[in-house]
Amino acid sequence: MIKADNITKVFGKNEVLKGISTTVGKGEVVTIIGPSGSGKSTFLRCLNLLEEPTSGQIYINDEEITSPRVNKMEIRKNIGMVFQHFHLFPHMTALENVMYAPQKVKGLSKKEAEQIGKNLLARVGMTDKEKAYPNRLSGGQKQRVAIARALAMEPEIMLFDEPTSALDPEMVKEVLDVMKGLTETGMTMVIVTHEMNFAKEVADKVLFLDDGVLLEETEPNTFFTNPSTERAQSFLEKVL
Amino acid sequence: MNLDFSQIVPYIPFILEGIGATLKFVSVSILAGFILGTILAIFKITGFWPLKAIADVYTSIFRGTPLILQLMIIYLAIPQLTGYDISAFLSAVLAFGLNSAAYVSEIIRAGIMAVDKGQTEAAKALGVPYRSMMLNIILPQAFKNILPALMNEFITLTKESALVSTIGYLDLMRRAQIAGADLYRNFEPLFFAGVIYWVMVTILTLAGRYVERRMRQSD
Numbered sequence: 001m002i003k004a005d006n007i008t009k010v011f012g013k014n015e016v017l018k019g020i021s022t023t024v025g026k027g028e029v030v031t032i033i034g035p036s037g038s039g040k041s042t043f044l045r046c047l048n049l050l051e052e053p054t055s056g057q058i059y060i061n062d063e064e065i066t067s068p069r070v071n072k073m074e075i076r077k078n079i080g081m082v083f084q085h086f087h088l089f090p091h092m093t094a095l096e097n098v099m100y101a102p103q104k105v106k107g108l109s110k111k112e113a114e115q116i117g118k119n120l121l122a123r124v125g126m127t128d129k130e131k132a133y134p135n136r137l138s139g140g141q142k143q144r145v146a147i148a149r150a151l152a153m154e155p156e157i158m159l160f161d162e163p164t165s166a167l168d169p170e171m172v173k174e175v176l177d178v179m180k181g182l183t184e185t186g187m188t189m190v191i192v193t194h195e196m197n198f199a200k201e202v203a204d205k206v207l208f209l210d211d212g213v214l215l216e217e218t219e220p221n222t223f224f225t226n227p228s229t230e231r232a233q234s235f236l237e238k239v240l
Numbered sequence: 241m242n243l244d245f246s247q248i249v250p251y252i253p254f255i256l257e258g259i260g261a262t263l264k265f266v267s268v269s270i271l272a273g274f275i276l277g278t279i280l281a282i283f284k285i286t287g288f289w290p291l292k293a294i295a296d297v298y299t300s301i302f303r304g305t306p307l308i309l310q311l312m313i314i315y316l317a318i319p320q321l322t323g324y325d326i327s328a329f330l331s332a333v334l335a336f337g338l339n340s341a342a343y344v345s346e347i348i349r350a351g352i353m354a355v356d357k358g359q360t361e362a363a364k365a366l367g368v369p370y371r372s373m374m375l376n377i378i379l380p381q382a383f384k385n386i387l388p389a390l391m392n393e394f395i396t397l398t399k400e401s402a403l404v405s406t407i408g409y410l411d412l413m414r415r416a417q418i419a420g421a422d423l424y425r426n427f428e429p430l431f432f433a434g435v436i437y438w439v440m441v442t443i444l445t446l447a448g449r450y451v452e453r454r455m456r457q458s459d
Contacts, residue, residue: 048365050361050364050365072364073367073368073369074367076364076365076366076367077366077367079365080365080366081362081365083358083361083362085358087356087358087359087361087362088362089359089362089377090381091380091381091384100366100368100376101366101367101368104368104369104372104376105366105367105368105369149366150365150366153366153367
């Protein structure tokens with residue numbers, strides 16, 4: 001479903017990604033782990049073209065999205081993204097945040113969008129905060145609304161960029177629970193995270209990045225108990 | 241002290257008529273400046289350099305020269321250059337509108353730049369087209385942030401409007417001067433005009449605060 005072929009990304013003189021190739025199958029949950037600055041987020045952001053790879057190709061459902069002829073807006077409709085800092089629209093209520101894209105991008109009526117919005121907010125346990133503006137919500141609540149907002153476009157793929165890194169510790173679980181629920185629906189998910197236990201529990205596959213290189217690509221049990229590279233071993237010793 | 245406010249009483253209707261004259265060209269100028277300023281601000285943030293260059297040169301000229309000079313050029317030099325006998329009102333609207341647009345464009349540009357980059361990314365990630373993103377996501381947030389600065393610009397324009405008395409436009413200031421010349425007493429009519437300017441600016445300030453409060457409901 002997603003295929004990345006030799007992706008590189010250079011910012012000025014800084015080579016952030018040094019040729020990453022991997023595949024993510026339909027319904028697969030892949031977590032990307034690695035130290036800060038390893039290029040995890042940059043790689044994730046290449047997948048919906050928020051960053052354009054310097055070289056290499058990305059295919060989604062066999063369509064090359066890195067081709068210059070491709071309409072980025074069309075590609076992004078099918079890929080939801082959840083950010084570390086939520087990026088909810090502050091001048092809209094929780095419900096309006098979720099309703100916005102279905103109306104403006106898909107052209108649904110207000111009524112249809114409202115139905116979708118209410119269902120999704122119920123799914124992330126935010127029904128009682130429908131009318132609240134983002135600044136009245138806790139971090140965990142904001143992130144749950146942000147997940148609902150991304151799901152409202154009914155994407156086939158969901159990308160998560162450190163979704164719990166900006167949260168107070170007691171709010172991490174509520175967000176991870178929502179994500180866990182999502183994995184059970186068969187959603188294809190790529191998750192950059194520092195939550196090792198979560199990665200171990202939900203991932204079908206773990207990618208370990210270091211300094212722009214994909215060092216390991218294995219199923220979580222092997223990765224967490226018996227990583228093959230020394231770099232991964234020393235990383236895990238520090239974080240576990 | 242030689243003060244006698246009773247002497248200006250016959251001139252009060254004459255001076256008060258100046259309020260309408262001032263408000264008429266100030267409101268048209270503010271509107272023109274705001275529309276042109278928004279367009280210039282969008283020119284400045286596009287990646288297309290000729291548009292950006294036009295907007296930058298425009299701003300540089302209108303901010304870099306005195307407003308009274310711009311007013312004089314429009315009022316005195318246009319008839320010389322084109323033979324068109326431009327009215328004081330049109331000159332005033334042109335000078336103040338064009339001048340204000342330069343300042344407004346800078347305020348709006350700064351407001352757009354100050355909106356968190358994450359907002360653009362979130363909109364892009366949802367597949368929202370540029371136009372909708374600007375209209376529904378970025379500009380509402382930008383305007384909310386810059387409202388105090390915009391109000392400030394409108395207040396400045398209202399006060400500076402007294403400059404048009406120099407081209408014979410019968411605004412509040414000019415009328416106070418005429419009354420003063422007739423009476424051989426300047427303090428009373430000027431003081432009276434000053435009070436009216438102060439009241440107008442205060443009303444504008446209060447209106448600005450009201451709009452600001454309304455917009456802060458999401459905070």
